[in-house]
Amino acid sequence: MGSRWGINRTVGQIYALLYISGRPLPADEIAEALNFSRSNVSMGLKELQSWRLVKLQHLAGDRREHFSTPDDVWQIVRILAEERRRREIDPTLSVLRDLLLMKPGNEDEREIQGRLAEMHDLIELLTRWSEDVQKLETQQLTQLLRLGGGIIRLLDLKNSLPLLGSKRRKTPQPATEDGLDED
Amino acid sequence: MGSRWGINRTVGQIYALLYISGRPLPADEIAEALNFSRSNVSMGLKELQSWRLVKLQHLAGDRREHFSTPDDVWQIVRILAEERRRREIDPTLSVLRDLLLMKPGNEDEREIQGRLAEMHDLIELLTRWSEDVQKLETQQLTQLLRLGGGIIRLLDLKNSLPLLGSKRRKTPQPATEDGLDED
DNA sequence: TGGTCTTTTCAGTAAAGACTGAAAGTTTTG
DNA sequence: CAAAACTTTCAGTCTTTACTGAAAAGACCA
Secondary structure: OOOOOOOOHHHHHHHHHHHHHOOOEEHHHHHHHHOOOHHHHHHHHHHHHHOOOOEEEEOOOOOOEEEEOOOOHHHHHHHHHHHHHHHHHHHHHHHHHHHHHOOOOOHHHHHHHHHHHHHHHHHHHHHHHHHHHHOOOHHHHHHHHHHHHHHHHHHHHHHHOHHHOOOOOOOOOOOOOOOOOOO | OOOOOOOOHHHHHHHHHHHHHOOOEEHHHHHHHHOOOHHHHHHHHHHHHHOOOOEEEEOOOOOOEEEEOOOOHHHHHHHHHHHHHHHHHHHHHHHHHHHHHOOOOOHHHHHHHHHHHHHHHHHHHHHHHHHHHHOOOHHHHHHHHHHHHHHHHHHHHHHHOHHHOOOOOOOOOOOOOOOOOOO
16 A cells, blocks of 8 residues: 555555554564564564554563554654654755755856755755644644644734734834744 | 655656756756666656656757756645645545445454544545645745744634634524634 | 657666575573 | 573575666657
8 A cells, every 4th residue: 555655565564454453463473464474574563663653562471572553543643754754854954954055166056056945945844844733732733634724714814913913023012922923 | 865755766866957957958968967878767757747747848949858847846845745645645545435334244343444444534634634735825835834833822812712713602603704613 | 751860668687675484592481 | 591482683585676778659850
């Protein structure tokens, strides 16, 4: 299914099995259920652990290690977002920043840096935003998402309220502690 | 760099070159610049076209086909989101729905369907939301993103306004045309 | 229409990635 | 501390994917 998401087919199948089975499974049961070699399962689980997508636990009266997925789907989303950021986004941003630090040797290079900067800012904006909303309570997050495009009405509302408008005021106002302005 | 994003390394390099060069390039210049065979470039461009990430154009006085990326970075994000949805998300949702339509044969299967339903609803919520906000003007979109976690204050504000509260009221209210409620 | 320039296709090959079984490693237990 | 129970590692093999050059196909022009 979603086997093109940086994680391979086998690993995806293992994860899916753990997710739907809803209880901790030992490696050999996974191998049997999916008809993989024991060592393949071992490697898959190792990768899933490195993504923090499964956790290991010991069940009373059984010496084998058991694995399970987080029980909250939102938790899965949060972890995935964090890991992808750490592994893919951050290194990309870092390379972009390095390139932007170089002195452009000529007009062409200056233009290229301009385009790289645009890309950098875009990625950073998206990343920061996702990081921010991931921190919200699940309850708040779902409310926000359910609002969908309707969110724009809230923004309009905000812009129409003089003290909360998004434009910087020329004369300093008394601090309102509402923090709706953004730098 | 981001070569693990469902698109292979070669294709990524071609796209990056087109993006930073900022002008339409013919296939043979790409092949020369990146040291790929002409046929490899041809295939890469074909894939990029199928993703609608490059467009073909003819330049006066040159018989060769030239390719370029959209000039607006936001446009790139929008196209990427749409295509990924079409290719990956929608088929996944469709499979999930099919599974949910099946009558559970026993208690275990019922539980599994429950978990699949949770996943389905999560994906659908995220997808719908992203679809919705992609439709916003770039200007509005950036405002929203820049707000980051601060968005929660707007939600709180909304919840505190009696006529706009997110809870359904028991007695029907006169229509306010604000549409902030969501079904 | 034939000739020139350009792009696409495709069969074969090269490279990358996934999977396995055997062996080594680790932990628990009598 | 040795045997038993379990897990990990890794070299070799199998499978999948990427890339190439040669040939075919298409477009334009005289």
